[in-house]
Amino acid sequence: MVGRGCLRWLGCPQTLLSSDPSPARQGTYDLVVQQLIPGYASLARLSVALLSSSPLASCQDATVLVAGCGTGAELLEADAQRPDWHLTAIDPSAEMLAVARQRLQNRGRIEWHHATVEQLGAEARFDGALSVLVLQSLPDDGTKLAFLSALARSLRPQGQLVLVDLMRPERSPLSAQVAEAWRCFQRASGVDGEAVDLTAQIQGFHPIGIARLTALAEAAGLSDPAPFFQALDFQGFLLQRRA
């Protein structure tokens, strides 16, 4: 059972990870996130497969940025599907980065950065980028735009970005039932019934609607987002840097 310690799961809280990531702790974030997000287990696989079929990243030895690599889910999948890719992994959390580095220690071709994407300052360097569950934690006060702009600038023209995030839901008379289904999913996945407080779980996150995401993408120099995944309010989009 996962208890109250998992409540701030989406932001990758330090409570889930010690500064010395033991094997027991390595899997904690991944276990919790799978119990809370329907489809998470196949999300990295799908995201990598999508980027792998893009015009630039489909080429041999493509350069790919994994923004907010966390504990390494997308890196492991990229390494399995595309061992030829040159990966750059970046995350401002030393704890998350330490877990990812430990899990990928025997894999080559990974450049590690303990920083934000904005700090990386890469210009037109990557054929593709992955950003899974990162934008949602950034406030929409210029911070989201700065993140998306840095990602867009880091891509070569026509390079593609796979973006997955918690989105703000459209209001519907059936919304309460959908929320209840999320609670049921979590309990069925082993989350302690007391811990299933959706308001607490998404506290501190800044989900936006599709219209706002489209406007931010436009301002950042990216195409309109093309949807490719949805489970509850978690949505995946494919975007392309404008030429």
Ligand SMILES: C[S@@+](CC[C@H](N)C(=O)[O-])C[C@H]1O[C@@H](n2cnc3c(N)ncnc32)[C@H](O)[C@@H]1O
């Ligand atoms: C919810 S975790 C997702 C990790 C991983 N992508 C996954 O799907 O499991 C979000 C990660 O984004 C990182 N992050 C937050 N702001 C960032 C930024 N501006 N640039 C890069 N990474 C960032 C956090 O430190 C955290 O490790």
